[in-house]
Amino acid sequence: MKIWDPLHECMPREDLEQLQLEKLQATLNRVHKNVTYYRKTFTELDIIPEDIQSLSDLTRLPFTTKNDLRLNYPYGMFAVPLREVVRIHSSSGTTSKPIVVGYSKNDIRAWSNLVARFMSAAGVTRDDLVQIAFLYGLYTGAFGLHYGTEAIGASVIPMSTGNTEKQVMILQDYRATVLVCTPSYAVALADYMERHGIDAKGLTLRVGLFGGEPWSEKLRAEIEDRLAITAMDNYGVSEVMGPGIAGECQCKNGMHIFEDAFLPEIIDPKTGAVLPPGSVGELVLTTLAKEAFPMIRYRTGDLTSLDYGPCPCGRTMVRMKKTMGRSDDMLIIKGVNVFPSQIEEVIFTISQERPPHQLVVSRRGAMDTLEVLIEVTEKFFALDFQEQLAVLNLMKKRIRSVVGIDATLRLVEPKSLPRSAGTVIRVADNR
Ligand code: DLL
Numbered sequence: 001m002k003i004w005d006p007l008h009e010c011m012p013r014e015d016l017e018q019l020q021l022e023k024l025q026a027t028l029n030r031v032h033k034n035v036t037y038y039r040k041t042f043t044e045l046d047i048i049p050e051d052i053q054s055l056s057d058l059t060r061l062p063f064t065t066k067n068d069l070r071l072n073y074p075y076g077m078f079a080v081p082l083r084e085v086v087r088i089h090s091s092s093g094t095t096s097k098p099i100v101v102g103y104s105k106n107d108i109r110a111w112s113n114l115v116a117r118f119m120s121a122a123g124v125t126r127d128d129l130v131q132i133a134f135l136y137g138l139y140t141g142a143f144g145l146h147y148g149t150e151a152i153g154a155s156v157i158p159m160s161t162g163n164t165e166k167q168v169m170i171l172q173d174y175r176a177t178v179l180v181c182t183p184s185y186a187v188a189l190a191d192y193m194e195r196h197g198i199d200a201k202g203l204t205l206r207v208g209l210f211g212g213e214p215w216s217e218k219l220r221a222e223i224e225d226r227l228a229i230t231a232m233d234n235y236g237v238s239e240v241m242g243p244g245i246a247g248e249c250q251c252k253n254g255m256h257i258f259e260d261a262f263l264p265e266i267i268d269p270k271t272g273a274v275l276p277p278g279s280v281g282e283l284v285l286t287t288l289a290k291e292a293f294p295m296i297r298y299r300t301g302d303l304t305s306l307d308y309g310p311c312p313c314g315r316t317m318v319r320m321k322k323t324m325g326r327s328d329d330m331l332i333i334k335g336v337n338v339f340p341s342q343i344e345e346v347i348f349t350i351s352q353e354r355p356p357h358q359l360v361v362s363r364r365g366a367m368d369t370l371e372v373l374i375e376v377t378e379k380f381f382a383l384d385f386q387e388q389l390a391v392l393n394l395m396k397k398r399i400r401s402v403v404g405i406d407a408t409l410r411l412v413e414p415k416s417l418p419r420s421a422g423t424v425i426r427v428a429d430n431r
Helices: 013-034 036-044 055-060 066-071 105-121 140-152 164-173 183-195 217-227 340-351 385-403
Strands: 085-091 099-104 129-132 155-157 178-181 207-211 230-237 242-248 255-257 262-267 281-287 298-304 331-333 336-338 357-364 367-375 408-412 427-429
Touching: 013 036, 013 055, 013 281, 055 262, 066 099, 085 105, 085 140, 099 105, 105 140, 105 230, 105 242, 105 255, 129 140, 129 164, 140 155, 140 230, 140 242, 164 183, 178 183, 183 207, 183 217, 183 367, 207 217, 207 242, 217 230, 230 255, 230 298, 331 357, 336 340, 340 357, 340 367, 340 385, 385 408
Parallel strands: 129 155, 129 178, 178 207, 207 230, 357 427, 367 408
Antiparallel strands: 085 099, 230 242, 242 255, 262 281, 281 298, 331 336, 357 367
């Protein structure tokens, strides 16, 4: 199996650490010079980039959180002038405002190569036809995989999301060999084919590259069986780059993090202390090569552990386990990141009050559903039926535009939602 960039992917760890340190120092100089936020936080701690003389010195620097990015909305964290930025993407923030991320020309080139690495590791070659069923738009998933496919020299079928009937027709008629989407959409495709009597074994599909949301080994086995493919996992975070941070090799024993481009740490989410190798904790990533949007110690919120043991594939890069949950309250619904605070803000913006409410997340067949239960308040009760309906409709529309998914809204009796120590349990995730 081809290793896309053996020089870096198989680098002896001692050399890798030296390279990481050099790149870290260059990144720190860049952010200190160009990003007011970082200059200010470093100054407050009385640190200059030259103080960081070893990789372990990194712990002297503060974390960057989604909230820091929100406070610097939209372009405050950019380390290059906007004219150097050739692409803008975004990811969900904790409020109605998204996080804006930027890429320079070199960043796009680096991104393409990093995605090509995990695609090659998963077995994709230039002979493949790659059907990309991620949303083309501000989401990083589709463009990232698109660039990786082009870098490899395989053919891109930029199908985007939705329209399952057409997806299946294209899988059949264009003879796609690689499918790119969320694992739950892969299940939806399998369901559709089953319902329509289409035998997946008759397709040319052989590999699936799935990411963007957590999925289990059990689901992997199900997808592999039902679609008659090899299903491979890859991980990414938009604020750090998008897909291309980590991906599985044929050993399917954790996702190799491309450590020449990202420096991973595992921390205790409560204390922020760095945990010893092998511990489960929150993944923190520092970018080592990004120009437009470098991130120092970005808290991903994902709980995982790192395995530094050798991998039979020959790559020396550390492997992260499948994620084991979140350290914050972010939900991933239909592959979309959702924060309960976003929904609360919508309810408040429209009703000018904060009624007790609960998000109920369920799975119907392969698809996630979101229901928002809102306790009727006096103010709401005073409205007639038509007016109540209009308010709910407005909220539904705004949730769709802010969060990007459809929710069902339902009014419930006052004090009927389950409570713990007097406060409503904000989320019921029944998946
Ligand atoms: O989901 C980037 C991406 C797109 C990665 C396509 C892979 C494929 P965000 O929308 O910023 O970026 O969401 C990032 O999604 O913090 C994880 O919680 C979750 N996530 C992404 N990939 C995986 C995965 C993209 N393979 C958030 N396993 C992350 C588990 C994943 N969770």
